[in-house]
Amino acid sequence: MFLHQLEVFGKVLKSHGYQGDLIISVEGILPPDFEMPDTVFIVVDGIPVPFFTEYYEIISDNSVKIKFDTLHSREETLRYYNCDLMAEKNFLSKYFPRTRTLNLISFTVFNERNQKIGQITEFSNIPGNPVVTVETENGSVMLPVSDELIVSVNEKKKNIVLKIPEGLLEKK
Incomplete structure (x- = not known):
């Protein structure tokens, strides 16, 4: 597994009980069909260390109780x-x-006609309506970036092509 294939998705909050269970928070809202992966990496001293999921229980829309196979006590x-x-x-x-x-x-x-709109300065992960703030020639504008509106992404060039709903870029 290479580091570029991994992404941070949450944080360890606390232990739960005395058998090595952890409570973790997840960035975003867990979808109803969410399943924890068999392998989760905990970042220790800047290095992702693999842990194998023994069991888990969703306890809210953004937190999970999880047990890894190698943690057996609160102290661990x-x-x-x-x-x-x-x-x-x-x-x-x-x-x-x-x-x-x-x-x-x-x-x-x-935009879809390959015209440069501007540069993203902020991202807001609003549940169901993620938006970015884009600095354009005419000032800042907020644009939706749901999956349906993303045409393409080039991570190496740091470019994103969006279907921009009509009227969002017009001067007021």
């Missing part, structure tokens, strides 16, 4: 508090919108 879990959790990007894209797995800040936005 203490070193992982506030550590980031990573999973394969392929896994994340199955359950979360494409915008969830990208860091869009500083991407250049183009």
Whole structure:
């Protein structure tokens, strides 16, 4: 597994009970069909360390109780508090919108006619309506970036092509 294939998707919050269970928070809202991957990586001293999921239970729309096969006591879990959790990007894209797995800040936005619109300065992952703030020649504008509106993404060039709904770029 290579680091470029992984993406942060949550954080260890605390232990639960005395058998090595952890409570984790997930960035975003868990979809109803969510299934935890067999392998989750906990970032320890900057290095993703693989842990194998023994069982898990969804306890809210953004938190999960999880048991890894190598953690058997509360004491063993203490070193992982506030550590980031990573999973394969392929896994994340199955359950979360494409915008969830990208860091869009500083991407250049183009419309479907390949006209440059501007540069993304902010991303807001509003459930059901993710938006970006784009700095254009005429000032800042907020644009929706749901999966249906993304035409293409070039991560190497940091470009994104969007279907921009009519009227969003007009001067007021």
